[in-house]
Amino acid sequence: MKRILSFFAMLALLTGLAAPAQAQQSASAPDRSFSLTIPSGWVAIPPLELYLFEHPGRTAPVTPEELAEFRKTRMGFQRPADAWFTLPYMIVRLETDKKRGPQELFMDHVLAEKDSEAGSGGEGYRFREKDHLPTKRLHYYKDVSYSAAQGRKVAMGVYTYLTSRGFLRVAWFVGENELRSYEPTLHQSAMSVKLSPELEYVPEGKK
Amino acid sequence: MSATEIIVAKPLALHLTWDGDTLDSIGLRWAGDADVSAPRTGLGRELAEALTRYVAGERVEWPVLPVDLSRLAPFHRVVLKELYRIPAGQSLSYGQLAERCGSPKAARAVGQVMAKNPWPLVFPCHRVLASGGGLGGFGPGVEMKKWLLDLERRSCAG
Secondary structure (H helix, E strand, C coil): CHHHHHHHHHHHHHHHHHCCCCCEEEEECCCCCEEEEEECCCEECCHHHHHHHHCCCCCCCCCHHHHHHHHCCEEEEECCCCCCCCCCEEEEEECCCCCCCHHHHHHHHHHHHHHHHHHHCCCCCEEEEEEEEHHHCEEEEEEEEEECCCCEEEEEEEEEEEECCEEEEEEEEEEHHHHHHHHHHHHHHHCCCEECCCCECCCCCCC | CEEEEEEEECCEEEEEEEECCEEEEEEEEECCCCCCCECCCHHHHHHHHHHHHHHCCCCCCCCCCCCCHHHCCHHHHHHHHHHHCCCCCCCEEHHHHHHHCCCCCCHHHHHHHHHCCCCCCCCCHHHEECCCCCCCCCCCCHHHHHHHHHHHHHHHHC
């Protein structure tokens, strides 16, 4: 009996070790400058929805040229739902006109807490975690704060990559009540960014 | 607990002052005859290597300094972030830097931030000049400011 139990214990362990991480699918920027994996079954948020989300005061029609330019640097994904920006969702944003360096990435990391707390107005704010990974030229930051738009507490993770064009930020948002079930997958997605050789940061003096 | 170390790559010397794991300040000055480089930390060694290449006229990327900007006033932080983005071989006036910080009328305040810059050379306050094209001030001396700008101009041209 003991041998059978230990067999099942071993089998359970091996099964657990061999189990694939939560299924993911791949997504790329329109110009292929970067790619990342997103949770399986998630859908892309249309560029126009992303544009209007970012420019809430906009009343004039968005021209095709504006949208074409905008979509070069923005991507959004969410779980299928009746409305766009239903939690949880992810937004990717690439800067294009900033020459930044590793020192700025570090400073961004140091100040992340302060900047985020100020941005959230401090209501219900709770710092969760942050890390700076200099060899990957990446830092990330996670917190929870009250969102007036959502009418509840929302957890957020922002992952900042240093690229040759500036920072590439991947941000995910999830209701605090669903954080435990979604966080591992969202973290995996946000950490999966791959930059093209052109977008890869090249240190000064090595160009 | 503060500790210090000295980095020398003649003609320049950097005096690093640490507050625990945070780099409190860098003192920049001309190296004296008796000055000898004595890096004690990993960062000190990286800085020594970069400084040697810098004074030899190479374009270098300075190592990441473990600085704590959260102790500085918000405007001071914004100015230092924008200052850091001025590349070698280029310069801005105090007014232009103030504009980049979103406060076009704050040239004088920018000048004060430059005067108190705790990490010269890496945060290149020597690349900020007076509006009329004059050199403006520089803590370690205007002669050094001119020398640094000439060095960087040559390294970018080459």
